[in-house]
Amino acid sequence: MKIDPLFILTALLSLIKALPTTLIITVVSVSIGLILGSTVALIRIYRIPVLHRIAAAYVMFIRGTPMLMHLLLIYFGLPMLIDGISGTWGLPFHSNQIPLIGFVLISFSLTAGAYMSEVVRAGILAVNRGQIEAAYSVGMTTAQALRRIVLPQALSVCLPNLSNSLIGMLHASTLAFTVSVVDINAQAQIVAATNWKFLESYIAAALLFWGMTVLIERATSRLEKRINNYNRGGVA
Template sequence: MTLDFAFIWQAFLLLLPAIPNTIYITVVSVGCGFIIGLIVALSRIFAIPVLSQIGTAYVTFIRGTPMLTHLLLIYVGLPMIVDSLADKYHWSFHSVSIPMIGFAYLSFSITAGAYLSEVIRSGILAVNKGQMEAAHSIGMTTFQALRRIVLPQAFAAALPNLSNSLIGMLHGSTLAFTVSVVEVNAKADIIATTNWKFFEAYLAAALIFWGLTILIERATALLEKRINAYNRGGVA
């Protein structure tokens, strides 16, 4: 087998317009997932009645089932729910109005939320409990103590795992092709069908994912360096 390097370069250039979709899916999913994960983590740490039990069941179910299954459940189930409610309440909005990428956003956000809740929970638990008690002793509320003292330290402790979650979601975004969303991997499939040079097209896609992963790793390293400088008192 002879590699067609010219086609690899051509495929690489043709794949570039698909990068925004991949980035949108990753950023939206991780951003929404972080909010979901924070709520779930706090409800479990503070043992909030009902919410903590729901959160535990949610995390157990999502982590115990494949990411692709979540996407298919949302893709098939959400239109049934939306159309049923639309018929019952005479809404003008129906499932056909939902963009395909919307299914990916919702599904991947739910998936990311479960995994990020464990990352956030471990980060919060890594902070000495005495700091919360000290904050209460000087008149801070629990919310103030979390915002000013606990969460910043928890973020620093959880940063490597947060970076891994972001990279994992970047790679997981390739599943969006299942619901007809054209991201980098799906675009590579389309490009390869023109001349059946699938290996070259997938290699070009792999190079793009590798490059995006390196960018995330570099950004994380710079952020860790910044945080460590603060922890050492090196930044005014």
């Protein structure tokens, strides 16, 4: 068996067509997940009645079950729920109006939210409590203390783990093909199936993922330096 280097280049050019789908899945899921995770983290830190128990149960369930399971539960369960509600209330909206990528985004966002909530919570708790008390002493509200003092420092602590979460979601986006969403992984299988050159196709996909991972790592490194300079009072 011989590897065909020329076909690796051909496959790589074909896989680029699926790159926007992979990036949309990654960026949207991580963005929504960060917002959801930050909200859950604050709910748990400040122990908001009732909500903090729901938040803790959500994090425990998501972290205790596989990501593929979340995708399948959303893919098969959400249509039943939507169609059931639509049938009961006579609503015109039905699950077949949701694009396949919509199920992926919902599932992956929920997964990202649970994991990022722990990252954000750890970052906030790492900030010295005395700084928050000092903010209160000068008349700041909790929201002002979080925005001006806690979150900038917490972001510096969280950034490496947030970067890992972004890279992890990028790689996990390959699960989208299980519900017929054509991402890079699915496109690699399509290209390979037409020529029976599976090894070359997967090498091309691996190179593409590796390149994006390197870009994320370098961007994170530069951002971390800027945040550290800002927190030290230097020029960002």
